[in-house]
Amino acid sequence: VGAGITCTMTQEPLGVVAGITPFNFPAMVPLWMIPLAITVGNCFILKPSEQTPLSTFKIAEYLKEAGLPDGVFNIVNGAREVVEGICDHPDIKAVAFVGSSQVAKIVYSRSTANGKRALCFGGAKNHMIVVPDADQDSTAKGLLASSMGSAGQRCMAASVAVAVADVDPIIDQLVEEARNYKPGVDMGTIVSKVALERITGYIDEAEKMGAKILIDGRNVTPPEGYEHGYWLGVTILDGVDPNWPSATDEIFGPVLSIIRTDTLENAMKIENENQYGNAAAVFTTSGQVAKTISESASAGMIGINIGVPVPREPYSFGGWNESKYGHGDITGRSGVDFWTNLKKITARWPESTEAWKKYF
Structure with missing residues (x-):
């Protein structure tokens, strides 16, 4: 960096760090965090969802079998009290969280108030914009897979389809494809009775407000x-108003709301007025339309003819707006940065004429 001066940079571990993970991906989400956090030198505490804790025990078994020293990976089970303890403990230097936006905001605020680094991912209301030039077959299948995969219980579920102008042939095929979806084969159950009642409440409300129930x-x-599972089949609502709860709230179930609009401009307005910003997608055969949406959508992850636009490493996962509290993303290069501190070393060594220092 200058005559006789060098500057080097290293990434150093933070120490003890923690992750708080949701019920819906009890292995995948912890594995966004654990490998990066421990590989860069941290000890990791995982608080899994109290609804689905068993997968993390398997992860612990595999890590021990692989030779990870005791104490490097740790599991604590519990609910709110445990989360609060993690946020408050002075020896925990960083906290990552994935869950609802309401809780993400609380965890972020409490952790940072205690001087911790925090990255907290919240909910989503992902929009799929469908235009008349979209390929009918792949679009119909894409809409269905994106909205109904994991029974809609994932933050990347695209639970709103914004239908621009006349896309009825696509909607018709979507409905036909959906009729063939089989519970227990194409889609599992809802996680709990409480969740099922909440989801059906949104459907009941939308029906009373005037939505047309296609399925x-x-x-x-x-x-x-x-028979004793909490089952809910594919549900498609048409004619939904952008301001109805079914169009604005994260339902977290197998419910697709279709909003009708005449122009691409209005479609973008609907998307960008949504409080969340996890992901958005457009189905089109027009490069110009795709470019317009990808540049204008207020979301961290964009899909072009892909309903679940999850980036793969080295690209990182993360949204915007009310879908994320904190800086950076949780995977890829951003994940490494989150779990480490940067150390910069600037050095200058004066030249020596002492004979004993000469080695060539």
């Missing part, structure tokens, strides 16, 4: 042998 999953027949 109603409230009375779906459970698969044989699993």
